[in-house]
Amino acid sequence: xxxxxxxxxxxTIGFVLTSLFNDSPMxxxxxxxxxxxxxxxxxxxxxxxxxxxxxxxxHTPMYFLLSQLSFLDIFFTSVTVxxxxxxxxxxxxxxxxxxxxxxxxxxxFLGAAECLLLALMAYDRYVAICNxxxxxxxxxxxxxxxxxxxxxxxxxxxxxVQTALTLQFPYCGSRKIAHFFCEVPSLLxxxxxxxxxxxxxxxxxxxxxxxxxxxxxxxxxxxxxxAVLGMHSVEGxxxxxxxxxxxxxxxxxxxxxxxxxxxxxxSYHSPGQDDVVSIFYTVLTPMLNPVIYSLRNKEVTGAMKxxxxxxxxxxxx
Numbered sequence: 001x002x003x004x005x006x007x008x009x010x011x012t013i014g015f016v017l018t019s020l021f022n023d024s025p026m027x028x029x030x031x032x033x034x035x036x037x038x039x040x041x042x043x044x045x046x047x048x049x050x051x052x053x054x055x056x057x058x059h060t061p062m063y064f065l066l067s068q069l070s071f072l073d074i075f076f077t078s079v080t081v082x083x084x085x086x087x088x089x090x091x092x093x094x095x096x097x098x099x100x101x102x103x104x105x106x107x108x109f110l111g112a113a114e115c116l117l118l119a120l121m122a123y124d125r126y127v128a129i130c131n132x133x134x135x136x137x138x139x140x141x142x143x144x145x146x147x148x149x150x151x152x153x154x155x156x157x158x159x160x161v162q163t164a165l166t167l168q169f170p171y172c173g174s175r176k177i178a179h180f181f182c183e184v185p186s187l188l189x190x191x192x193x194x195x196x197x198x199x200x201x202x203x204x205x206x207x208x209x210x211x212x213x214x215x216x217x218x219x220x221x222x223x224x225x226x227a228v229l230g231m232h233s234v235e236g237x238x239x240x241x242x243x244x245x246x247x248x249x250x251x252x253x254x255x256x257x258x259x260x261x262x263x264x265x266x267s268y269h270s271p272g273q274d275d276v277v278s279i280f281y282t283v284l285t286p287m288l289n290p291v292i293y294s295l296r297n298k299e300v301t302g303a304m305k306x307x308x309x310x311x312x313x314x315x316x317x
Contacts, residue, residue, distance in 0.1 A: 014096040015190075016176045020275055021088050031088055034283060038081045041287035045070035048290040048300075055303040061139040062128065063300075065121045066293060068148050069114065069250075073286035076110040079103060080181040080282050087180070097167075100182040105163040107183065111258070111281075112209045113155030118251050119213035120147045122220040125247060129240050130227045158209055165201065169193050179274060181282075185261065186274065206262040210255060217251055246292050253288060257281040 020034075021027040048070040052058045080103065087093040095103070127138050166184050172192035179186035184202065188195045224244055231237045257277045294300045 014094055014175070015100050015182065015187075017083070017087060017093045017095055017180055017182075018176065018178050019087050019093055020084060020180045020279070034081070034279065035085060037283050037287050038077060038085075041077050041283065042074060044287060044290035045073045048294070049074075051300070051303055051307065055306065058299060058303055061135075061141075061144050062121075062124055064141075064144050065117065065124055065147070068151075069117055069121070070290060072110055072114045072117065073289055075106070076114060077282055077286040079106045079110065080278075084180045095182065100177075100187070101163055101167050104166065104182045104184065104187070105159045107159075107181070108162055109155045109159035111155070112158040113151045114254065115209050115213050115258070116151040116154045117148070118247075118254065119216045120151060121247060122217040122251075123147075125244055126220040126224055129224050129244075154209075158205060162202070162205060165198055169195065169198075179278070181278070183261075183274075183278065202262065206259075210259055210263065214251075214255055214259075221248065242297070246297060249292050250285075250289050253285045254281060257285075 021031045049067050052063045052067040052070075083092075083095070083103070124139055128135050131138065162184060166187055169188070169191040170193055171190050174190060177186050178189065188199070221244065224240070228237050228240045228244075231240070257280045260277055261274065294304065
């Protein structure tokens with residue numbers, strides 16, 4: 001096969017990923033920080049899922065959806081980071097065509113599912129604050145299950161379409177992806193075909209998966225803010241603002257980098273910038289989510305203190 005000829009899934013060549021780090025002391029430090037943050041993300045989200053499952057006081061729609069967010073984050077960060085760590089430690093930077101497609105699919109599947117879930121969590125807060133008397137009926141357990149199923153279904157449809165369209169292009173020349181994992185914008189740079197039409201499809205998909213949920217969240221919180229400002233109880237107002245501010249913080253941290261990656265034209269991107277932004281939403285945000293929700297939520301901190309107290313009693317017994 002000519003080194004410049006087109007090749008695709010019928011080839012056994014595959015791709016080569018770019019390592020984020022080199023052997024310099026600064027990069028070794030940054031690599032260590034990424035490993036620590038990834039470990040904290042896995043531990044924090046796993047603890048959140050187990051805490052919500054174990055404490056009966058947290059068996060409410062809001063915490064059920066929060067447990068699903070943590071569940072998604074566990075797998076979302078694990079799609080890319082372990083491969084990046086192995087590539088740096090052992091030089092395993094190559095990835096097969098099928099492996100690249102699988103990584104791309106699960107990354108977009110879990111990422112889109114989380115985008116949709118965050119929008120549905122905003123609806124949960126809207127109902128809780130603006131329609132508290134109807135909350136038990138509007139946010140029943142069956143409704144919560146349907147919301148979670150809808151987010152997973154939407155994520156799978158988005159990932160299936162984008163993965164199939166991305167991998168149908170012929171790839172030629174360099175096999176080196178200027179990124180530490182198989183992400184659509186980076187892979188399209190290697191295609192030896194006109195990708196302009198597909199980039200338009202990618203933009204439309206971004207509108208559906210990113211901008212529509214953002215608009216839904218913005219509308220929900222505008223209505224929530226109006227309701228909160230009309231509350232006579234100072235304590236109720238503070239509790240509502242604390243809960244909603246946690247969710248808004250997570251929304252901004254997650255949606256912002258994704259909008260940059262998938263909505264801005266390719267001319268605004270560079271491999272170095274894409275790496276930094278990707279690290280933000282693949283590692284940092286999943287680590288911050290349980291921290292933000294636990295530190296600013298009395299129910300979660302109370303449940304954590306209860307578990308820690310039981311552990312201490314068990315040790316002294």
